[in-house]
Amino acid sequence: MADLDGLKVAKDYHLDVPFANNSESFYVKGANNLDWGMKKHLANIFDAKSGNTVMFAFDHGYFMGSVSGLERLDILVPKLIPSVDVVMCTRGALRSCVPPAGNKAVALRVTSGSSMLNDDLSHEIVAVDIEDAIRCNADCMAVQAFIGADGQLESIDNISKVINAGIRHSIPTMGVVAVGKDMDRTDKYFKHATRVLAELGVNIVKTYYCDNFEEVVAACPVPLVVAGGKKLPENEALTLAYNAISKGAHGVDMGRNIFQSHHPIEMAEAVRKIVHEKATDKEAYEFYKNAISK
Ligand code: 5RP
16 A cells, blocks of 8 residues: 555646547557557567568578578577567577567567478468467567468468467467469569458568569558568678668568678668668668678
8 A cells, every 4th residue: 555645636637638649640550450469569579760670580490490590599699689679480499599588579480381301381380379479478470371372271271360369369460471482473473462461460461572562562551571582692682671661661571681691790780770770772781891890
């Protein structure tokens, strides 16, 4: 019981001031009508000032095993964490190699079933249940989507189940557009796949950069984050990030172009300049070169 001595009587109700939040809309695309818990998770992912995010993807092991650059998650990940906003990873990597202290958001990979070893990359299951996503403090659950591929029906089933569970517990879902070797990488395909995912109810779509990307952005009512794809020279990866952000992406979810760089921390910092500080690709590359020369 609080000590009541000297308690001031409340009197300044600012009756002439309308309720402060009434005219505000939430800054994350398509999220204005979501509940508080969903918005809080999205606010953990997307920076309130820039509206954007730098996700660091290192979930590759879930189907590729130990890939170049990710041999020692325990060494790399803690060093990179200060330079990114979100870790996108499996629960195994999260629990074993991501320090729980700190304020980084978690994009938890919840589907699996593919493996490079059997060349069957379009059939997955939901492997992480919602209770474990809650225990991992996931800010979103990432689901692979094979749209237009052999595994489309089970992908849509997986996505719908994860979205339904996420809605029950106010955890957003991120749909990850998969591009197999036989799949189209055109704006026509990405417009279709990203829109299908948004209509199913995902709150974020991870996709790839393509020609006419601004039209892909315009047709998708939730934020797009762009994968880096295969390792490029650093200046080209920064140009990819710049093109994506300047055409309306709300961030990157970059893996190999960060962790396979000889200077992953400096590369992540250069990407941040583009994503959060409106730097051009050239400015970001100058920053990168200066940073690695020190
Ligand atoms: C696999 C993924 C990976 O996280 C993604 O491809 C990694 O990013 P990058 O292409 O930048 O290495 O979602 O489907």
